[in-house]
Amino acid sequence: MATLAALDRDGARLEIDSKHADALRAALRGSLLLGGDPGYDESRSIWNGMIDRRPALVARCVGVADIVACVNFAREHGIALSVKGGGHNIAGLAVANGGLLLDLAPMRGVWVDPAARVAHAQPGCLLGDVDRETQLHGLAAVLGFVSATGVAGLTLGGGFGYTTRRFGWTTDNVRSMTMVAADGRIVRASEKENADLFWGLRGGGGNFGVATNFEYTLYPLGPEILGGAIAWRAEKAPEVLELFRTMVFEAPPELALIAVLRPAPPAPWIDKSAHGQPVVALFVCYTGKVEDGEKLIAPIRAIGSAVGDIVQRRSYVSQQSLLDATQPKGRRYYWKSEYLPRIDKDMTDAAIKHAAGIMSPHSAIIFFPLKGALNRLSADHSAVGNRDAAAVLNIASSWEKAEVDVANIEWTRAVWRDMRRFSTGGTYVNFLTEEDTGDRIQAAYGKNFQRLVDLKTKWDPTNLFRTNKNIEPVR
Numbered sequence: 001m002a003t004l005a006a007l008d009r010d011g012a013r014l015e016i017d018s019k020h021a022d023a024l025r026a027a028l029r030g031s032l033l034l035g036g037d038p039g040y041d042e043s044r045s046i047w048n049g050m051i052d053r054r055p056a057l058v059a060r061c062v063g064v065a066d067i068v069a070c071v072n073f074a075r076e077h078g079i080a081l082s083v084k085g086g087g088h089n090i091a092g093l094a095v096a097n098g099g100l101l102l103d104l105a106p107m108r109g110v111w112v113d114p115a116a117r118v119a120h121a122q123p124g125c126l127l128g129d130v131d132r133e134t135q136l137h138g139l140a141a142v143l144g145f146v147s148a149t150g151v152a153g154l155t156l157g158g159g160f161g162y163t164t165r166r167f168g169w170t171t172d173n174v175r176s177m178t179m180v181a182a183d184g185r186i187v188r189a190s191e192k193e194n195a196d197l198f199w200g201l202r203g204g205g206g207n208f209g210v211a212t213n214f215e216y217t218l219y220p221l222g223p224e225i226l227g228g229a230i231a232w233r234a235e236k237a238p239e240v241l242e243l244f245r246t247m248v249f250e251a252p253p254e255l256a257l258i259a260v261l262r263p264a265p266p267a268p269w270i271d272k273s274a275h276g277q278p279v280v281a282l283f284v285c286y287t288g289k290v291e292d293g294e295k296l297i298a299p300i301r302a303i304g305s306a307v308g309d310i311v312q313r314r315s316y317v318s319q320q321s322l323l324d325a326t327q328p329k330g331r332r333y334y335w336k337s338e339y340l341p342r343i344d345k346d347m348t349d350a351a352i353k354h355a356a357g358i359m360s361p362h363s364a365i366i367f368f369p370l371k372g373a374l375n376r377l378s379a380d381h382s383a384v385g386n387r388d389a390a391a392v393l394n395i396a397s398s399w400e401k402a403e404v405d406v407a408n409i410e411w412t413r414a415v416w417r418d419m420r421r422f423s424t425g426g427t428y429v430n431f432l433t434e435e436d437t438g439d440r441i442q443a444a445y446g447k448n449f450q451r452l453v454d455l456k457t458k459w460d461p462t463n464l465f466r467t468n469k470n471i472e473p474v475r
């Protein structure tokens with residue numbers, strides 16, 4: 001009997017009769033790939049080049065029926081199951097060694113209803129796919145900062161971006177989701193249908209099923225906004241971050257300011273003499289009237305001596321991809337992150353001190369603002385919680401060669417150990433690395449954790465969906 005070597009959900013060896021794999025292939029509209037097949041390596045490769053895992057089978061799903069067939073196959077044969085949306089998760093949660101990988105990349109449809117101000121997005125969509133379609137109508141969903149990120153992982157874990165101060169978490173702006181449950185059923189969740197599940201899907205990651213559709217609320221925004229970035233040499237960091245601190249939450253929520261400390265990339269908008277030198281940069285996005293934004297940011301420009309300034313009228317789509325070039329697929333990445341209750345001078349001073357020791361030209365210490373709409377909902381409004389957070393601190397390391405993995409990871413951890421004292425105690429589930437399990441997952445959910453355990457026990461009692469920041473069911 002010909003068999004296929006695989007791993008089960010606990011990582012133990014598993015032999016699957018090849019005729020079962022053939023039957024799955026025949027049942028799919030998309031393709032089923034084995035190691036060596038054209039497309040196999042493309043499907044298993046993800047954004048973080050540190051992750052190199054080999055699934056036993058890759059199903060390139062083109063529709064919900066393919067997803068149902070794969071979920072049923074995984075449940076019946078005991079093979080590990082993983083789901084790849086945009087493949088951007090830093091922990092590599094899209095791919096399980098020896099498992100069945102559901103690659104949703106072929107499912108990138110977006111349907112916009114401009115009158116109702118909603119968009120439906122399929123689970124293989126990248127953020128840029130949704131922006132591109134919604135912006136045709138001068139509308140936008142609440143999404144993140146890098147256009148190649150997958151909507152699925154981002155939304156299921158919470159999601160924040162330039163418009164979060166105005167509108168809250170991405171999940172606060174989802175009207176419904178549809179998913180394939182562990183038993184193969186197609187289930188829709190909204191405030192009115194399966195409300196318990198809807199609560200959990202808004203933050204609980206891929207723990208409950210494979211999402212097949214996201215229904216987003218859209219807001220009138222763009223197509224033209226005021227946005228871009230301004231950079232100064234690191235000597236200016238105390239002055240720049242002082243202004244940042246005083247402005248970031250005082251300004252109307254239409255203004256998002258992101259502060260970044262890092263060596264300057266060789267970007268054409270930055271003076272050549274500063275390339276590779278430590279800089280401080282503010283990324284600016286104002287989604288109100290451009291003229292009002294110009295006035296609001298005048299004090300930032302008044303600092304003077306910038307080594308680059310590309311804040312200008314631009315399309316919202318171009319703003320949404322401004323950071324893309326700094327985050328190429330395949331480089332090595334390691335992050336440590338915390339939610340901050342406010343941004344104090346001692347936090348920015350500590351960040352400036354640590355930035356002086358950055359080891360790689362690609363690494364950065366970043367403050368993302370959140371404060372605004374999301375803090376106005378109760379902590380248990382949905383699973384994502386963390387409604388006491390005013391900002392996200394991310395110590396984002398990135399480098400090229402495996403030989404310097406240890407040094408870069410150690411540097412990141414050392415900075416985090418120091419900066420942790422400023423945390424709310426919570427951390428963003430979507431920024432957790434491979435090693436962040438157990439108490440770090442609990443920290444991501446705080447008081448919502450136990451309710452998630454109860455939901456998991458109800459919806460996925462055998463923990464079929466476990467290649468994620470896993471919430472274990474009670475057995």
Ligand SMILES: Cc1cc2nc3c(=O)[nH]c(=O)nc-3n(C[C@H](O)[C@H](O)[C@H](O)COP(=O)(O)OP(=O)(O)OC[C@H]3O[C@@H](n4cnc5c(N)ncnc54)[C@H](O)[C@@H]3O)c2cc1C
Pocket residue numbers: 046047082083084085086087088089090092093094104123143144145146148149150151152153154155156157158159160161205206207209210211212327430431467468469
């Ligand atoms: C460069 C970069 C920029 C980022 N910027 C932001 C940002 O601005 N805001 C923000 O909030 N986050 C941001 N993130 C974090 C991002 O939200 C997470 O990495 C998220 O997991 C990415 O989703 P994905 O679909 O690309 O991930 P994948 O790696 O494909 O999947 C991540 C997890 O989600 C699960 N999953 C994927 N699709 C489905 C599905 N259809 N159903 C069920 N489970 C599924 C996977 O199984 C896995 O557990 C960024 C990440 C990167 C790398």
